[in-house]
Amino acid sequence: MYARDVMSTPVITISTGATVRDAARLLVNSQVSALPVVDERNALAGIVSEVDLIRRVVGEFNDPTQLHAHLGSPDSQEVLSLTVAEIMTTAVVTATEDTSLDDVATLMLEHQTKRIPIMRGTGVIGVVSRIDLVKAMLSHGAPGAAAATPAPAPAARDDESLRLQVTTAIHRLGIPLGGTFDVVVRHGIAHLWGQVGSVEEDKACQMAAIKMDGVTDAISHMQVMPRR
Structure with missing residues (x-):
């Protein structure tokens, strides 16, 4: 099996110029934990996750135990007004639609990432997450088993x-x-x-x-x- 067989589509993306507030709302409303970030040419520029948002807020306030006291404060509103480009992760591990699930799983383990954007050229056409691999295992057997008897x-x-x-x-x-x-x-x-x-x-x-x-x-x- 390949990435194209299990990837989640369509991809929910956000632009580099969107605000952190926009990203937070999209994460919540879409019930996803990360969003591929695209530039004006719709090319992948990075990825923004819940962790990126939390890390930025905690970094601004230094003491995470007092985070609740700052919610709604001018400082927190300033963080929400930042652009996605200012907080996103730019070193993104990607794969193509023809990448085998074995290789996708290896990338996740080696880079300790929960999701892999699937590319066609410079554009994102899907995302494979850890749960997608688990679904493949339950629905079809372990990734390696499918390679021996590929379906036509x-x-x-x-x-x-x-x-x-x-x-x-x-x-x-x-x-x-x-x-x-x-x-x-x-x-x-x-x-x-x-x-x-x-x-x-x-x-x-x-x-x-x-x-x-x-x-x-x-x-x-x-x-x-x-x-x-």
Whole structure:
């Protein structure tokens, strides 16, 4: 398997000129922990994460134990007014869509990073995170195992088509799924990820998937989190 098979798309990015406040809001609203940063040509310029934001705030106040006392203060507002370019990490480890999952996993371990932007030329077309690798392991077996018996290209295309159909069918149910919802289809088997509010919602999602012509089974990995 390759990066293109498991990467998260579409990519949520932010521009170098956006403010830290903009980045914080986008991180919260998108339920992601990091954002690729792009320049005016839409080329990758860096990455900004929750850690970058926290590190900058803690650095400004020196004493993290007193951080709560500074929230809402003029100093904290000044930090939020900085541009993303001023706090982002510029030494970004990347891979291409044709990079094997073994190599992606190696990059994560060697560079102690949680996510790898996937590039096509200078543009970001996806992101592979550690959870994406875990999903691949559960849905298809360990990364190395897939290399020995690669699926033919037509089957891969069929799986991608089914993934889009299943995703659309589940969204039509109107169930709040949150930003972590994802569907992985391997050899006609749909694997569902994310959060639902009840066992009944989980079952409904599975039924919507299994009704798709070409889907042979639907396996839920979704977490049931009752809503208040």
